[in-house]
Amino acid sequence: MIRLRWMSATGPVPRLHVVTGKGGTGKTTAAAALALALAGTGRRVLLAEIEGRQGIAPLFDAAPLPYAERHLAAGLDGGEVFGQAVDADEALLDYLTMFYRLGSAGRVLRRFGAIDFATTIAPGLRDILLTGKLKEAVSRTESGRMAYDAVVLDGPPTGRIVKFLNVTVESGRLAKTGPIGRHSRSVARLLHSSLTAVHLVTTPAAMPVQETIDAHDELEAADLPVGHVILNKVVGSGTVDVTAEQLRDGLARSGLPADEDAVAALLAEYRTGQDEIAAIDAHRDRLERLGRPVDELALLPEGVDLSGLYDLARTLRRSTGGLRRSPLRPGAAPEGVRDAQ
Amino acid sequence: MRSDLDVDRLLADDGKHVIACCGSGGVGKTTTAAALALRAAERHGRRTVVLTIDPARRLAQSLGMEALDNTPRPVEGPEAGSLDAMMLDMKRTFDDVVASHTTPERAAEIFANPFYEAVSSTFSGTQEYMAMEKLGQLRETGRWDLIVLDTPPSRSALDFLDAPARLARFLDGRVIRLLSASTPGSRRSMLSVMGASAAVFTRVFNKILGGHLLTDVAEFTASLEDTFGGFRRRAEATFRALQDDQTSFLVVATPEPAAINEAMYFSRRLTEERMPLDGMVLNQLTPVRASMSAERCLGAAASLEEGDPDSPVAAVLRTHADLARRRAAEERVAARYGAACPEIPQVWLPKAGAEVVDLAGLRAFAGRAVRRDGED
Numbered sequence A: 001m002i003r004l005r006w007m008s009a010t011g012p013v014p015r016l017h018v019v020t021g022k023g024g025t026g027k028t029t030a031a032a033a034l035a036l037a038l039a040g041t042g043r044r045v046l047l048a049e050i051e052g053r054q055g056i057a058p059l060f061d062a063a064p065l066p067y068a069e070r071h072l073a074a075g076l077d078g079g080e081v082f083g084q085a086v087d088a089d090e091a092l093l094d095y096l097t098m099f100y101r102l103g104s105a106g107r108v109l110r111r112f113g114a115i116d117f118a119t120t121i122a123p124g125l126r127d128i129l130l131t132g133k134l135k136e137a138v139s140r141t142e143s144g145r146m147a148y149d150a151v152v153l154d155g156p157p158t159g160r161i162v163k164f165l166n167v168t169v170e171s172g173r174l175a176k177t178g179p180i181g182r183h184s185r186s187v188a189r190l191l192h193s194s195l196t197a198v199h200l201v202t203t204p205a206a207m208p209v210q211e212t213i214d215a216h217d218e219l220e221a222a223d224l225p226v227g228h229v230i231l232n233k234v235v236g237s238g239t240v241d242v243t244a245e246q247l248r249d250g251l252a253r254s255g256l257p258a259d260e261d262a263v264a265a266l267l268a269e270y271r272t273g274q275d276e277i278a279a280i281d282a283h284r285d286r287l288e289r290l291g292r293p294v295d296e297l298a299l300l301p302e303g304v305d306l307s308g309l310y311d312l313a314r315t316l317r318r319s320t321g322g323l324r325r326s327p328l329r330p331g332a333a334p335e336g337v338r339d340a341q
Numbered sequence B: 001m002r003s004d005l006d007v008d009r010l011l012a013d014d015g016k017h018v019i020a021c022c023g024s025g026g027v028g029k030t031t032t033a034a035a036l037a038l039r040a041a042e043r044h045g046r047r048t049v050v051l052t053i054d055p056a057r058r059l060a061q062s063l064g065m066e067a068l069d070n071t072p073r074p075v076e077g078p079e080a081g082s083l084d085a086m087m088l089d090m091k092r093t094f095d096d097v098v099a100s101h102t103t104p105e106r107a108a109e110i111f112a113n114p115f116y117e118a119v120s121s122t123f124s125g126t127q128e129y130m131a132m133e134k135l136g137q138l139r140e141t142g143r144w145d146l147i148v149l150d151t152p153p154s155r156s157a158l159d160f161l162d163a164p165a166r167l168a169r170f171l172d173g174r175v176i177r178l179l180s181a182s183t184p185g186s187r188r189s190m191l192s193v194m195g196a197s198a199a200v201f202t203r204v205f206n207k208i209l210g211g212h213l214l215t216d217v218a219e220f221t222a223s224l225e226d227t228f229g230g231f232r233r234r235a236e237a238t239f240r241a242l243q244d245d246q247t248s249f250l251v252v253a254t255p256e257p258a259a260i261n262e263a264m265y266f267s268r269r270l271t272e273e274r275m276p277l278d279g280m281v282l283n284q285l286t287p288v289r290a291s292m293s294a295e296r297c298l299g300a301a302a303s304l305e306e307g308d309p310d311s312p313v314a315a316v317l318r319t320h321a322d323l324a325r326r327r328a329a330e331e332r333v334a335a336r337y338g339a340a341c342p343e344i345p346q347v348w349l350p351k352a353g354a355e356v357v358d359l360a361g362l363r364a365f366a367g368r369a370v371r372r373d374g375e376d
Helices: A027-038 A088-100 A104-111 A114-120 A123-139 A158-174 A178-191 A206-221 A244-253 A260-288 A306-319 B007-012 B029-044 B057-062 B090-101 B104-112 B114-122 B126-141 B158-172 B174-181 B187-194 B196-209 B211-241 B257-272 B294-307 B312-340 B359-370
Strands: A002-004 A016-021 A044-049 A070-074 A080-085 A150-154 A196-202 A226-234 A294-298 A323-325 B018-022 B047-052 B082-087 B146-150 B247-253 B277-285 B346-350
Touching (some): A123 A178, A158 A196, A226 A260, A244 B294, A260 A294, B007 B277, B007 B359, B018 B029, B029 B082, B029 B247, B090 B126, B257 B277
Parallel strands (some): B018 B146
8 A cells, every 4th residue: 555654644544535626726737646646666546537527638648538447657656547537327337237237227227318317317426426436446456456556536626525525425314225325325434534635726826725725624524534735836936136227237238128118027027926926925824724734836837748747746746755655465455445345 | 919809899788688607617707707797887887787606705805795695785886887796595596496486385395305405405516507597587677787697617617508408308307207106106107108127227226226215306306396397497498598699608718728628618519509609708818028038038047047046137037938938838728719719709818916806806807808909
């Protein structure tokens, strides 16, 4: 099992990493970088998305992800990252096959619009199927060892994360009997245990930071395990002061336009940048008061390409203290996970 | 910069009664909606209401309100025209729909069903239905001549368009009839209608869901049928109204690949559905003031640093180079939209230094949207 020093020192190490954030903060990028960082030598990590956006594949310059898990990329030290786009319709059929050996009845269900039923009437049922599928991936064993050392989910945005993770609590309450009820309760146990960590991605701006703090409080109130805060798209620039005079001289010496307009424009940009840095410090302070580790990822000026993604993964690994390994215990499924088999 | 969308003309057009701001999460839909609504009231004297879905607290505060709720409240500020603001409370809206379509006894029965609780408050997807319902209600009152609509923070902008149809499909669906028919006592009629395979279906669902849930759902749908029938007709009428030219759709995006792709999908769908898409708002562009190229600046910075590794002038040049590179990358991404949807006018909005926290901020935001021949 993989161990990160930054994860809780006591209790089991998280194996399900749910990454959430306000839209536009880069949670897909952060989830992908985290998966690469977790995939150290000999490790297998599953990176899953559930919203049908196909946001992961383009980051890896890969074809759209299928429902079946597929090898996606090499991890940082030669581990493996697998990718998967979990789809509720397929998950329902899977589920039925798994529990009822349905065969042709599955086709009947399709014909009768049962799939529609699942995804229409009860988007909640959809979330039940999706979280159930994740739990299956977390607890699956293959030839005597865990199939994945970690599962990273590019999760729903902060506005819906508690609803999503808590749907099984609701359904466990609604479906008092039957496998869905039982299954829901066992998924709810996993999601509320220290085997799960919900990481919050934010950019250094007031609204995303506020949403992060709100989501943090909601997660805590719902007794869901919060992991790290990832402060994304952090800009860096010089903090030294400069006068218009110095700038004019410097520009002239470099053979660059040194007219008044150029000097004023450059100064305005630089000062805005300095203000931004001051603002980032203030946002970081607020986030640190949550009492969770705060990791920082730099804004990549040209957008995120594959090499940029590996850079971010290295940063995450560095800032989070690197990987500490513990001997692999073959077939050792953590308690509370096994019962999904 | 490409800015050929005439925002003021759109806001002043008294033939337009609904402006819907759509796009993926985090692109600034709510801020855009609030800023446009404010300008429509102040500059064009329109009686305006902005229906927000899930405004950040600071945005509610920027409209001069501690917390918005399900009833439109006047915003202090505009002298000409008027502006009201509200936030969709989907549970309360759902309750209102039920209460207004059925008898008090029946309503009480529905409210008491545990499944109703789940559908009206927990399950995602209800928000879109309720936004549509609220829009219909606001139109009906005739109190406003312009409704500016923010759309739910869905997984996809398309959800907003698909929700009413999905609701109709659900209510007309064979599955739901099966469920309604599978309440105790009506088993035989179900079998005769659906045949033997339905029995397989019911058995499987009973097994998966547990007897309780199925009964709850069946009772829920049976008792909601009259209510939902009315609601569905309204939702369909509202949806159709979105197709007429009293409505304007604006798709909002940021210059990032995912947001631009979403904007492209959404624009194509609107065109297919013959919905009036009037423009694209590109938010959060990196503002660049100086015109020197990134390459020249980086070269100059490198030679300055040879003499003085901490050269402040080099720091200034590197800052500019970073901005210029960011902006160039953003414009490359944004160009994809222009290529895919060449006929849709756009307005590009560079990020302002400070975030919007008050009416002045909203005014400035709208001001940037109407400035022509864009300088940053």
